[in-house]
Amino acid sequence: MSTAVLDLLEDSSPSKGKESAAPPEVALMQMLFAPLAAQAIHVVAKLGVADQLANGPRSINELAQETGSDASSLYRVLRALASFGVFAEKPNKVFELTPSADLLRTDVKGSLRDIAAFMGADWHWSVWGQLSYSVRTGKPAWDHVHGKAAFPYFSENKEAGRIFDDAMSSNSSLAIDALLKAYDFSQYGILVEVAGGHGRLLSAIVAATHGLKGILFDQPYVIEGAGEKLKNSPVASRIELQSGDFFVSVPRGGDAYLMKHIIHDWDDERALSILTNVKRAMNPGAKLLLVEVVITEENTADVGKFVDLEMLVSPGGKERTAQEYDELFARAGFRLTRIIPTESPYSVIEGVAS
Numbered sequence: 001m002s003t004a005v006l007d008l009l010e011d012s013s014p015s016k017g018k019e020s021a022a023p024p025e026v027a028l029m030q031m032l033f034a035p036l037a038a039q040a041i042h043v044v045a046k047l048g049v050a051d052q053l054a055n056g057p058r059s060i061n062e063l064a065q066e067t068g069s070d071a072s073s074l075y076r077v078l079r080a081l082a083s084f085g086v087f088a089e090k091p092n093k094v095f096e097l098t099p100s101a102d103l104l105r106t107d108v109k110g111s112l113r114d115i116a117a118f119m120g121a122d123w124h125w126s127v128w129g130q131l132s133y134s135v136r137t138g139k140p141a142w143d144h145v146h147g148k149a150a151f152p153y154f155s156e157n158k159e160a161g162r163i164f165d166d167a168m169s170s171n172s173s174l175a176i177d178a179l180l181k182a183y184d185f186s187q188y189g190i191l192v193e194v195a196g197g198h199g200r201l202l203s204a205i206v207a208a209t210h211g212l213k214g215i216l217f218d219q220p221y222v223i224e225g226a227g228e229k230l231k232n233s234p235v236a237s238r239i240e241l242q243s244g245d246f247f248v249s250v251p252r253g254g255d256a257y258l259m260k261h262i263i264h265d266w267d268d269e270r271a272l273s274i275l276t277n278v279k280r281a282m283n284p285g286a287k288l289l290l291v292e293v294v295i296t297e298e299n300t301a302d303v304g305k306f307v308d309l310e311m312l313v314s315p316g317g318k319e320r321t322a323q324e325y326d327e328l329f330a331r332a333g334f335r336l337t338r339i340i341p342t343e344s345p346y347s348v349i350e351g352v353a354s
Contacts, residue, residue, distance in 0.1 A: 035128075037084060040077050041104070042120020044087075045113045049078070050097060050104035053087075057096035110174060118167035123153075123160055127313050140316040150315045155221055165197055165222060172201040172260060178344035179291060185209045185256070188287075192217060192254035194246055194278065195262045198226040199239060202258070206235045214239040215251045246274050252281040260291035260346070264307075265317040268328060275332035279353055288334055290349040294341075295321045303345055325349050 022030070044050070047067040052058060060078070064071035075093055082089045087101045097105075103112045118124060123146070130141035142150045154161035185191060185205050192215040193202040199216045206214045216226060216239055223243040230236050242251050247270070250257070257278045263271045278288060293304035308319035320328065322339055329336040334351035341347045 037081070037086075039120050039125070040081055041086065041116050043077060044081065045104045045116035046120075047074075048106070049074075049087075050101050050113070051106055053095065053097045053101070054105055054107070057090055057094045060093040060095065063095065111170060114163070114166040114170035118163050121160070121163060123157075124314075131309070131313055134313045141313040142315070151219075155219065158221075161221065162225070165225060168261070169198045169200045172197065175260065175291060175342065175344045175346050176201060176204045178342035178346070179348065180205065180208050182340050182342040183289075183348050185212060188212060188255040190215065190254050190283075191256050191258060192251050192281075193258045193260075194218075194250050194274075195259060196226075197222060198229045199233075199241075200229075201260055203230060203233050203235050203239060205258075206238050212238070215242055215254065216240070217242045217244065217246070217251050219243060219245070246277060248277070250277050250281045253283055254281065254286055255283055256287045256289055257282060258289045258291065263290055263317075263328075264292055264311055264319050265315040267316060267318065268331075271317075271328060272332050275328070275334065279333050282353065285352070287337075288329075288351040290325070290351075291346050292325075292349060293319050293345050294325070294339060294347045294349070295319045297321055297323075330354070 047069060049063060049067060052063055052066050058066075060075045061071050063069070063078075064074050067074070078087050078095050079089060081087050081101075082095070085098055085100055086104075087095050088098050089095055102108060103110060104116060105111060106113055127141050127145050130145055133139070133144050134141045140149065142153070146153050148156075154164050179201075186209050188209075189211070190213050191202065191205065193199070194217050196202050196216045196218055199214075202214045202216050206212050214235075216223070216230075218226065220243040223241050227241055230239060230241075233239075244250070259274075259278075263274065266274065275288070282288075293307060295304050295308065296302045304319045311317040311319060325339070326336045329351045333354055335354040337350045337352055339347050339349050
């Protein structure tokens, strides 16, 4: 990696943690059984168990009745999760929330319920069962399992599309405070969010930035849902909704173009197509802002390296290192000016037309 790119990274890699004290066979077994924990979290999130515990501890029989579940089976799932600190079991098969379980509620800041609903959904879970297909062929397992690419699948399967969009909106909410703290948007007059989903991130930025106007751009079916969600927002009058295909064009006239967790969905050639369209639409002097995980090149724990596997099996994209973003920007006619880490897993990757 060049010295310039290392400087741009601004030491955004996570600090090294202590070596696990568990013997190798125990550590590996924990990893092998981790998918079962993920599916258990998905099930209780879908059932709304955490919401049932918002007002205090409840017995397994009460929880089963309220969620339409078999009490014995639900108990076994909650007991297993409690052993990892997700829920806590009290005497007489009574359960209560823990800080981790609280994040599965629908009405709390930073909720992960929608993400859990997406990660464990059968149409997503089945794709991960074909990871070996992607490793052998280099192609997305999603297409192999469903007969079509991920985003066309979501546009044709409305319930799956809704779950995916809600998960992405939830994902955006996790980064909002960190992004607003790390980056100054007051230098812009018009901020275009490309593939901005239901506008949760854009509306938060506009609300926090005096005088800023926004343009929310996504596929027609997504913008239709965004209109419903934003119509009662206090900043609705400052956000224009536009729909289309970013492989064809994006809205013109922005002072900055924001894409969060979008470029990682695509391989280099398709990412270049999107970036080229953004460059064509920009006002003179406008900036490109990507909010993405920047992969560390050291042999350290990095959640982005597993998100990268999600990109491998699902849309066919990838997470990138700072060096790879530098090279991608250059190919698209941009100069990478800086990479700004935030207090979340994401960094702001800023560029200008070269």
